Amino acid sequence: MLRIANASGFYGDRFSAVREMLTDGEIDVLTGDYLAELTMLILGRDRLKDASRGYARTFLRQLEGSLGLAKDRGVKIVSNAGGLNPAGLAEAVRELARRLGITVDVAHVEGDDLLARADELGLGQPLTANAYLGAWGIAECLRAGADVVVTGRVTDASLVVGPAAAHHGWRRDDYDALAGAVAAGHVIECGAQATGGNYAFFTEHEIGVPGFPIAEVHPDGSSVITKHEGTGGVVTVGTVTAQLLYEIAGPRYPGPDVTARFDTVELRQQGADRVLIRGTRGEPPPKTLKVGLNRLGGFRNEVTFVLTGLDIEAKAALVREQLRTALRGSEPEQVRWTLGRTDHPDADTEEAASALLHCAVKDPDPKVAGRAFSGAAIELALASYPGFHVTAPPAEASPYGVFTDSTVDAELVPHVAVLADGTRVDIPPPGETRDLLEPPVPQLPEPLPQGPVRRVPLGAIAGARSGDKGGSANVGVWVRTERQWRWLVHTLTVERLRQLLPETEDLPVRRYLLPNLLAVNFVVDDLLGEGVAAQARFDPQAKALGEWLRSRVVEIPEEIL
Incomplete structure (x- = not known):
């Protein structure tokens, strides 16, 4: 079992979290996610002013007081804080270590930056153009003994998948194990959102200042989501469900290394602040990589x-x-x-x-x-x-x-692990790929028999979490009992969503069912215009779209209230 902790969900997250995760309990790997669509734009503008910049400088300041502690405790550090300049950040970390008198091996992963080839690849003339790389470059660096690995644009879950694959010796076709690690990575990537932050049912718990999450990843890819004992917040099936639904589309969640089947995920409360994730099935990844473009x-x-x-x-x-x-x-x-x-x-x-x-x-x-x-x-x-x-x-x-996104054949994108001694290792593209299939259509349960109803807010029984992907928004809605699920799946249709959220009335809306999570997920295209950086809407990242939906009054059977 490998204990992988997260200490950053975005560029600007709690500064003290890096040190807290190192001092509040035992971990093996500390990750930090600093990149988002808006962050890449900010880093792109930084690079315009100074070509030596383009990385998350906060990460360096956090390491100043924590790098020695991580080294003493044998904790590996893996972060995408390299942004548009992972080589520059790796050298800055080495310089910091020299100044502090600490011996650390620093490696980095590069190849995601396609700006110089954007026109050749049919991507136009953007300010930034970055492919979403996978986990195997990180794994290569760790297997070679790196203490710190910094990357450019990798998928958020790769920060967990890479260390898990290196530690457990997974092969590239161990799809179920990889998919399980993707699920764990998706849960902890946004920090305290997995431990009670931004949680629909927050009034049911003492949230305080939530601690950051930990994924205990097992050799088969199953994991337990938890947090350090004594820290704030809570880890429940509900908080984990909420994060699994965050910024996804259909039940098939494609990545550069594996397509994870979120419709196979099973959750179980194992005790206080411990939730088991198991059963996640994996399939070969698509042959293309997503490319994020900012102009x-x-x-x-x-x-x-x-x-x-x-x-x-x-x-x-x-x-x-x-x-x-x-x-x-x-x-x-x-x-x-x-x-x-x-x-x-x-x-x-x-x-x-x-x-x-x-x-x-x-x-x-x-x-x-x-x-x-x-x-x-x-x-x-x-x-x-x-x-x-x-x-x-x-x-x-x-x-x-x-912000817009495109795709590029994975074979056209270099993926390079640059080891601590300068050795460059090319990471090949996947040997097996599969086009993303249409999501399976689960059999609907029987609707509830008719009975007395009460007009109350949807949030009386349903939780929700929403977010953005470019100009699209998603809102995942879940309930907590089988009978509530039978009502939800027959009631909250696309047509009903459009009635409850009139802003979506003329927009393309897709609904996906996730019966294992007692959840439905809606994707609303074009709600956010040209993305968060364009500020096209009152709530430009659709963070509160789910809470608006929960506040709408509907007729709910009294027996499930």
Whole structure:
């Protein structure tokens, strides 16, 4: 059994987690996930300013107080903090170790950065172009004795799969074991989301400040998700289910090394803060790799008008018309208005009496999105609706990014393990591949017999977790009993989802069933426009989409409440 801990779910996560995971209990490997679609854009802009940058510098500062501790305890460190410059980060870690007087072997994995070949590969002219590599480069570095392995863009789960494969001696066709490690990696990759963070049923537990998760990975690929004893949060079948549903699509979860069958995953509570994941089946991976592409989309700006008291709709209409007139001749390419009716009648505070009218603009010209828009908005201050004020002074325009993804044949993408002594080891593409098959259609259970119902929020019985993948959003919904599942699967259809979430009414929506998890997963295409960096929506990463759904009132049979 190999104890693999996580200490970072995103670039900016809890700084102290690296040291906490090393001091609060025994672990064998410490991982850190720093990369996301928006992070790659940020690192790409960093690299434009200085070619020696492009990696997560926070990781270095965290190691400054923890590298010696990890070495003394025999803990391997594996992280994708290398971003767009894994070689640069590896050298920076070596320099840090020399300065601290610590002897460590540092290796890195590269080959994911396809920017120089983007045009040749039909990827256009992006700011960043990175293939999602798999786990075998990490495994090669660890087998060669590396103490620290840093990578560029690998799949998040590869940070767990690589160490597990190296430790247990898995072969590339040990698909069930690899798939089990993918499931474990997917659960712990987002840090405290597996230990009670952002959890739908948080009121049922003492969450406090959750500890970070640990996956105890066994030779057959099964695992136990847990956390250090005495740390905050909770690990339950529910918290693990929530994370398994996070940012997935169908039951077949494709990766560069294996396609994991999430419809075969079985969960069982083994005791306090211990959840067993078993039964995960694996299939050969697709022949292509996903490639994440970021480009600069132009410039954006925004202003939020505060509308207080009476005549909210009329006040909104007035300022919209005034600003439209003021911008005539210099209209931004995109103008988006949203009115949040946060106001309450006969309110006992001014804030509770106020609504928020938000105007966001985008344009290729920073002057149009910047000075022209800001000036026009603020010049209305004494000439518009009564009580005119804004939440913050209008600012200069800021650049925004656009994320898209593509695929490239795995054979065209180099995957190189650069060992601590400088030896370069080429990692071959998969020897066996399989096109991603349509998800199996499980047999539906019998619907519940008709009986008394009560109108209550869906969240009275259902949990949810939602997130983003480019311009698409997913929302996974699960229940906790077989009879609730029988109701959910027949009630929460695509058509019903569109009724409950009107923003999805005209968008492509797919539903997938995961009976083992008592869950359904919806994928809503185009809800997020051009992705999080483009800030196309009030909730640009769809993080709260599931909570909105849980708040909607539906008729639920009284027997399952």
